[in-house]
Amino acid sequence: MPLYGGIEAGGTKWVCAVATGRDQILAHAVFPTTTPTETLDQALAFFQRHRDIVAIGIGSFGPLDANPSSPTWGYITTTPKPGWAYTNVGAAIQQALGVPVSFDTDVNAAAFGEHIWGAAQGLDTFTYLTIGTGIGGGVMANGKLIHGLLHPELGHMRIPHDRAADEYAGACPYHGDCLEGLAAGPALRERWGQRGETLPADHPAWALEAHYLALALVNLICTLSPQRIILGGGVMQQTQLWPLLRRKVQELLNGYLQMPALLDEIDSYIVPPALGDRAGVLGAIALAHSG
Amino acid sequence: MPLYGGIEAGGTKWVCAVATGRDQILAHAVFPTTTPTETLDQALAFFQRHRDIVAIGIGSFGPLDANPSSPTWGYITTTPKPGWAYTNVGAAIQQALGVPVSFDTDVNAAAFGEHIWGAAQGLDTFTYLTIGTGIGGGVMANGKLIHGLLHPELGHMRIPHDRAADEYAGACPYHGDCLEGLAAGPALRERWGQRGETLPADHPAWALEAHYLALALVNLICTLSPQRIILGGGVMQQTQLWPLLRRKVQELLNGYLQMPALLDEIDSYIVPPALGDRAGVLGAIALAHSG
Numbered sequence: 001m002p003l004y005g006g007i008e009a010g011g012t013k014w015v016c017a018v019a020t021g022r023d024q025i026l027a028h029a030v031f032p033t034t035t036p037t038e039t040l041d042q043a044l045a046f047f048q049r050h051r052d053i054v055a056i057g058i059g060s061f062g063p064l065d066a067n068p069s070s071p072t073w074g075y076i077t078t079t080p081k082p083g084w085a086y087t088n089v090g091a092a093i094q095q096a097l098g099v100p101v102s103f104d105t106d107v108n109a110a111a112f113g114e115h116i117w118g119a120a121q122g123l124d125t126f127t128y129l130t131i132g133t134g135i136g137g138g139v140m141a142n143g144k145l146i147h148g149l150l151h152p153e154l155g156h157m158r159i160p161h162d163r164a165a166d167e168y169a170g171a172c173p174y175h176g177d178c179l180e181g182l183a184a185g186p187a188l189r190e191r192w193g194q195r196g197e198t199l200p201a202d203h204p205a206w207a208l209e210a211h212y213l214a215l216a217l218v219n220l221i222c223t224l225s226p227q228r229i230i231l232g233g234g235v236m237q238q239t240q241l242w243p244l245l246r247r248k249v250q251e252l253l254n255g256y257l258q259m260p261a262l263l264d265e266i267d268s269y270i271v272p273p274a275l276g277d278r279a280g281v282l283g284a285i286a287l288a289h290s291g
Numbered sequence: 292m293p294l295y296g297g298i299e300a301g302g303t304k305w306v307c308a309v310a311t312g313r314d315q316i317l318a319h320a321v322f323p324t325t326t327p328t329e330t331l332d333q334a335l336a337f338f339q340r341h342r343d344i345v346a347i348g349i350g351s352f353g354p355l356d357a358n359p360s361s362p363t364w365g366y367i368t369t370t371p372k373p374g375w376a377y378t379n380v381g382a383a384i385q386q387a388l389g390v391p392v393s394f395d396t397d398v399n400a401a402a403f404g405e406h407i408w409g410a411a412q413g414l415d416t417f418t419y420l421t422i423g424t425g426i427g428g429g430v431m432a433n434g435k436l437i438h439g440l441l442h443p444e445l446g447h448m449r450i451p452h453d454r455a456a457d458e459y460a461g462a463c464p465y466h467g468d469c470l471e472g473l474a475a476g477p478a479l480r481e482r483w484g485q486r487g488e489t490l491p492a493d494h495p496a497w498a499l500e501a502h503y504l505a506l507a508l509v510n511l512i513c514t515l516s517p518q519r520i521i522l523g524g525g526v527m528q529q530t531q532l533w534p535l536l537r538r539k540v541q542e543l544l545n546g547y548l549q550m551p552a553l554l555d556e557i558d559s560y561i562v563p564p565a566l567g568d569r570a571g572v573l574g575a576i577a578l579a580h581s582g
Binding site: 175222223 | 513
């Protein structure tokens with residue numbers, strides 16, 4: 001069976017793997033994201049030990065250029081991460097290893113992995129949203145990942161900020177109280193003075209978090225009309241969030257859309273990723289598969 | 292050349308036309324939306340005078356069922372319009388006239404017309420938004436109209452409501468201060484005590500309107516990543532809105548996405564429909580064309 005390479009190129013660590021499919025990971029390596037040169041060299045050294053791979057998929061932090069007809073295809077572009085703005089990742093790896101490279105956002109890759117092997121099998125229009133240190137999302141519409149002008153930046157949508165209940169100004173350096181600014185991990189920590197993981201399950205933080213995330217999900221439902229919404233990331237490890245969030249989505253929609261998926265069947269509409277922790281690197285391998 | 296039929300099935304009036312293409316409308320009729328039976332009979336009578344049409348496209352008010360594999364395909368479903376809930380439109384016309392029928396939302400039809408003949412030619416991912424008595428939108432992603440779970444309901448996204456500057460509670464019977472509740476024609480009239488068309492061009496209403504619409508456009512950009520946004524409807528006839536709106540979108544994005552379309556080229560990114568008043572019925576004819 002052909003061997004595929006995958007890179008989950010994150011802002012804090014890179015995960016590289018060689019695999020034939022979802023359950024056949026033959027080798028993998030994890031290393032911290034340092035300078036572009038050092039990090040790329042480590043990835044290349046890993047794959048040069050596996051000369052027989054036929055293609056590589058890369059799911060990267062961004063913003064980035066995933067347009068194959070663009071001269072800067074394969075670049076991480078305007079990232080605020082020091083040293084990484086306008087870094088050639090995709091074409092550099094393609095040239096060094098001489099195999100086809102598929103290059104997309106980390107979240108589009110994770111969405112694609114869920115489409116091929118996970119919670120979105122058989123669906124052609126769905127959303128994968130991750131809520132952790134940041135908030136980002138991948139979107140498939142009509143069977144293909146959405147790029148359009150650039151790629152979705154779901155974390156930066158604007159939602160109503162309940163200033164009466166929540167004086168916290170928001171953590172996003174660009175937008176203040178966008179979704180990510182109000183609901184990602186750093187906002188939880190700064191608003192409540194402790195890390196989210198250390199807050200008790202009945203702390204009011206979680207009702208507010210569910211409220212903000214529900215507003216975002218309602219906006220996704222009204223714009224993308226996804227057949228399912230997959231929620232990953234560290235914040236969603238808080239199991240008490242799930243029932244709160246599903247109920248808030250229903251309250252906010254208020255019966256306007258009479259679809260079973262949004263009513264009795266909401267537990268199978270808003271779901272965790274089936275690939276769990278491996279969604280990132282498996283998504284990259286799935287991208288390599290699809291070429 | 293083959294003849295196509297189109298129906299713009301609106302909540303206040305229906306427009307029917309027979310055409311070979313964008314500039315060859317051979318016959319058309321306009322009549323008020325009364326009861327389902329009477330309105331459908333008028334449409335059928337019109338098309339029965341044109342026995343040689345090969346297909347019909349229908350762009351209808353909704354929510355509706357546009358899923359060809361559903362038993363209620365062609366129905367207007369949960370509309371609050373009295374007498375019209377669960378009305379069979381698409382299949383009824385198909386059976387009466389014996390020709391293929393394409394059935395979609397009025398706004399998806401208008402978007403499709405702009406794709407074939409108007410301001411979205413050559414684009415595969417874009418949004419058409421109409422701001423009038425209500426707010427609705429059609430979305431094409433990866434070359435096809437989005438349906439997904441149901442279809443987009445762009446008017447019902449939630450945006451930040453500036454209660455300090457705007458005490459008006461919102462007009463939406465389901466959601467109060469959703470986008471439509473804050474920024475459609477009825478909200479303008481109720482907030483300011485007069486119809487939008489009668490407000491002077493330098494009235495503060497327009498800065499507030501531009502602010503709310505800009506929040507919605509930012510959310511569309513962050514979720515759908517459209518290659519262009521087309522804005523139609525009566526409210527957008529207020530020409531002073533356009534520069535305010537484009538500038539507010541840039542202020543809200545605050546340089547996060549360094550794409551020329553969102554910077555120097557925004558005048559050709561946020562644009563009016565090329566088909567103008569005829570977008571609805573021409574969109575329906577375009578749907579018939581595409582089968």
